[in-house]
Amino acid sequence: MQTTMKRQRLLPRNRQGGFSMLEVMIALTVITVGMLGIAVMQQFAIARNVDAKELSVATNLAVEMMDRIQYSQKNVVSYNGVDVSSASATCPATPQMTAGDCTQWQARLIASRLPSVRGTVSVTATGPASLNQWLVTVQIRWSNLVYPLTFTSVVSLG
Numbered sequence: 001m002q003t004t005m006k007r008q009r010l011l012p013r014n015r016q017g018g019f020s021m022l023e024v025m026i027a028l029t030v031i032t033v034g035m036l037g038i039a040v041m042q043q044f045a046i047a048r049n050v051d052a053k054e055l056s057v058a059t060n061l062a063v064e065m066m067d068r069i070q071y072s073q074k075n076v077v078s079y080n081g082v083d084v085s086s087a088s089a090t091c092p093a094t095p096q097m098t099a100g101d102c103t104q105w106q107a108r109l110i111a112s113r114l115p116s117v118r119g120t121v122s123v124t125a126t127g128p129a130s131l132n133q134w135l136v137t138v139q140i141r142w143s144n145l146v147y148p149l150t151f152t153s154v155v156s157l158g
Contacts, residue, residue: 051144057112058140062151064108065121065138068101069155076134076155080123086110114142132157 069079078098083090084106091102109117119140126135134155141148 054114054142054144055149058114058117058142058145058149061105061108061112061119062138062140062149065101065105065119066136066151066153068105069121069136069138070153072097072101073155073157076136076157077123079121079136082121083118084109084120085118086116109140114140114144116143117141126154 069076072079075095075098078092078095079101081090082092082098082102082105084102086109089102089106091106092098105119109119117140119138121139122137124135124137125133127133134157136153136155138151139148
C-alpha cells in the first residue's frame with residue numbers, strides 16, 4: 001500500500017499546457033476592439049488634415065487680397081463690393097488695378113479647388129473723418145466651412 005502511495009506522488013500531475021479556447025477568444029476580442037479604435041482615429045486624423053489644408057489655402061488667399069488692397073491704398077474704396085466665386089464675379093470696372101486684382105483673385109480662388117468657394121471684400125469708413133481710415137474686411141467661404149474665414153484690417157490714407 002505504501003508503494004502505491006509513493007507511486008502516486010511521484011507520478012507527474014496532469015497539468016494543462018497552452019491556452020484555452022476562451023482565453024484565445026478574449027485576446028482576439030481585445031485586439032479587435034483596439035484595431036477598430038486605431039482605424040477610427042486614423043480616419044478622424046485624415047479628415048482633420050484635409051480641413052487644415054483647406055483652411056491654410058483660404059488663409060493665404062485672404063491675406064493675398066488684403067496685401068493687394070494695402071499696396072493700392074489710394075484705391076481702397078474701389079475694392080468695396082468685390083464678390084467673386086467660381087460661377088461669377090462682381091469686379092469694379094475702374095480703376096484698372098482694382099479690376100485686375102479682382103480678376104486675378106477669382107482665378108486664384110478657382111485654382112485653389114476649395115468646393116464652392118466665394119470671396120468677398122467690404123470697405124467701410126471707420127474712426128473720425130479727419131483720419132481718413134477705412135476698415136477692410138475680406139471673407140472667404142466654401143462648402144465645408146461652417147463660419148466664413150474673415151480678415152479685417154484698417155487702411156489709413158493719411
